[in-house]
Amino acid sequence: MRLFWHQRDLRTRDVVGLSVAARDDTVLPVYVYDADAFGPVGRRHYGFQMRGVRALKERYRELGSDLIVRSGDTATELASLADAVDADAVYYGEHYRPSRRDRQQAVEEQFAGTDVDTEPRTDLVLVDPGRLDASYSTHSQFYGDWERSPKATPYAEPDPDALASVDDGTTVPVPNVDIDLPDAGSAAARERFDEFLDTGIYSYNDTRDDLARAVETPTQAVSRLSPYLAAGMIGIREVWAGASDRYDAVYGRERKNINKYRYELSWREHNYHLLAHNPGLGERNYTTFPNEIAWRDDEAGFEAWTRGETGYPLVDAGMRQLEAEGYIHNRPRQVVASFLTKHLLVDWRRGARQFLEKLVDHDYASNYGNWQWTASTGTDSVDVRIFDPVSQMAKYDAEATYVKSYVPELRDVTADAIVDWPTLTDAKRADLAPDYPDPIVGRNHGYERAQRVFEEALGKR
Numbered sequence: 001m002r003l004f005w006h007q008r009d010l011r012t013r014d015v016v017g018l019s020v021a022a023r024d025d026t027v028l029p030v031y032v033y034d035a036d037a038f039g040p041v042g043r044r045h046y047g048f049q050m051r052g053v054r055a056l057k058e059r060y061r062e063l064g065s066d067l068i069v070r071s072g073d074t075a076t077e078l079a080s081l082a083d084a085v086d087a088d089a090v091y092y093g094e095h096y097r098p099s100r101r102d103r104q105q106a107v108e109e110q111f112a113g114t115d116v117d118t119e120p121r122t123d124l125v126l127v128d129p130g131r132l133d134a135s136y137s138t139h140s141q142f143y144g145d146w147e148r149s150p151k152a153t154p155y156a157e158p159d160p161d162a163l164a165s166v167d168d169g170t171t172v173p174v175p176n177v178d179i180d181l182p183d184a185g186s187a188a189a190r191e192r193f194d195e196f197l198d199t200g201i202y203s204y205n206d207t208r209d210d211l212a213r214a215v216e217t218p219t220q221a222v223s224r225l226s227p228y229l230a231a232g233m234i235g236i237r238e239v240w241a242g243a244s245d246r247y248d249a250v251y252g253r254e255r256k257n258i259n260k261y262r263y264e265l266s267w268r269e270h271n272y273h274l275l276a277h278n279p280g281l282g283e284r285n286y287t288t289f290p291n292e293i294a295w296r297d298d299e300a301g302f303e304a305w306t307r308g309e310t311g312y313p314l315v316d317a318g319m320r321q322l323e324a325e326g327y328i329h330n331r332p333r334q335v336v337a338s339f340l341t342k343h344l345l346v347d348w349r350r351g352a353r354q355f356l357e358k359l360v361d362h363d364y365a366s367n368y369g370n371w372q373w374t375a376s377t378g379t380d381s382v383d384v385r386i387f388d389p390v391s392q393m394a395k396y397d398a399e400a401t402y403v404k405s406y407v408p409e410l411r412d413v414t415a416d417a418i419v420d421w422p423t424l425t426d427a428k429r430a431d432l433a434p435d436y437p438d439p440i441v442g443r444n445h446g447y448e449r450a451q452r453v454f455e456e457a458l459g460k461r
């Protein structure tokens with residue numbers, strides 16, 4: 001008998017360790033609810049995960065088995081279960097988040113010197129971080145090596161005969177959350193992906209930044225797969241294979257569109273690679289600066305940003321989408337993060353914590369990796385990148401479709417005036433939309449101040 005310890009891989013298909021363990025022995029699947037694991041995680045993500053555990057349990061029951069759910073200290077619970085069923089090995093997928101690494105280490109220590117083997121497997125990524133160099137300073141350097149590396153193909157769901165015939169009466173607790181969550185579980189994930197493969201991937205590159213389309217057909221403009229990938233409800237090999245099969249079957253523009261989708265997955269891989277080699281990614285600047293970055297202590301600005309009341313329409317729409325849905329489209333995600341860390345000069349760690357609190361798709365590596373990239377403390381090839389929220393809106397939401405859908409105070413204002421909002425006169429703004437705030441920082445003032453502060457930190461002034 002072997003145990004398979006599920007962590008953030010809430011599915012039965014394309015799970016490397018589960019599939020390998022089930023090849024020549026019986027497997028008992030187990031999930032340990034460890035309160036410490038969820039301590040720092042936002043309630044929305046936690047709620048989604050626990051719904052995923054429930055769906056996973058149902059899937060095992062359909063297969064004639066069950067997911068054993070225990071709560072308590074993971075290493076102790078696994079040891080007691082291994083003892084009870086006389087297991088000779090514990091298989092699991094390796095995770096890189098520091099708290100999960102600590103737990104994996106505790107499990108390794110628990111079984112060290114016993115006759116129970118531990119069998120960690122690379123599952124989260126297409127290319128094992130250990131196969132690549134430890135440090136790349138930019139994404140393009142990473143991408144070159146990553147693209148050339150072989151990618152694993154999907155692993156099958158275990159044969160039901162290989163799963164232990166058990167019955168576990170535990171009810172998985174699912175906490176209430178303050179928003180509607182997407183349907184959880186691997187069936188919902190697969191459905192979402194199939195819809196995107198049929199309707200969105202062939203035009204992905206052309207439309208991924210089109211915010212009007214993101215409002216009108218949200219699951220076609222982009223895949224909206226991130227909550228499922230973050231909770232491991234779909235395997236990354238399955239996603240890669242699904243996109244690659246379509247890629248191989250077409251030519252020309254459609255092929256370019258699909259390749260862009262595969263390229264975006266490389267950012268996810270890069271973030272895991274960064275975290276695997278830099279456990280401090282969520283705490284310390286990745287880049288070394290000769291001087292301290294003079295972050296500002298701007299509580300009022302931070303609060304206005306969290307409420308979506310900065311007077312910058314695209315920023316406010318993004319933050320209100322986050323509040324309402326636990327999700328932000330990637331374009332405004334970059335714009336809101338840049339606005340906080342550059343125009344307001346608030347430390348990226350505060351923004352990342354706010355995202356952690358609110359995102360359903362919260363993913364430790366991608367959240368901190370992207371916050372660092374946007375704050376110019378990460379792997380961006382440009383020394384100081386500052387997104388201009390006005391020109392970003394002019395380019396990606398010129399008709400104000402996205403902004404109007406999240407900022408009702410601006411619904412009766414023309415798109416041109418919304419784009420120019422931060423540069424209109426106070427009188428004009430009061431006349432057009434008296435309930436919508438004035439900008440909390442000047443467009444040029446914020447830009448120039450950030451440029452100066454970062455150049456000082458870089459020793460260029």
Ligand SMILES: Cc1cc2nc3c(=O)[nH]c(=O)nc-3n(C[C@H](O)[C@H](O)[C@H](O)COP(=O)(O)OP(=O)(O)OC[C@H]3O[C@@H](n4cnc5c(N)ncnc54)[C@H](O)[C@@H]3O)c2cc1C
Pocket residue numbers: 208222223224225226227229230264265267268269271328329330331333334337355359361362363364366367368370371374
């Ligand atoms: C400040 C900031 C914080 C972020 N935090 C997270 C996070 O906590 N969790 C998360 O999954 N993504 C995060 N992202 C990345 C990106 O915004 C989301 O992955 C994407 O918007 C999810 O929507 P989608 O699934 O429709 O993406 P699609 O455009 O359909 O892309 C497909 C998949 O590719 C991956 N991907 C695409 N872009 C990125 C990227 N820049 N970094 C990493 N993976 C990427 C995701 O897994 C995504 O689901 C963050 C980006 C920024 C700028």
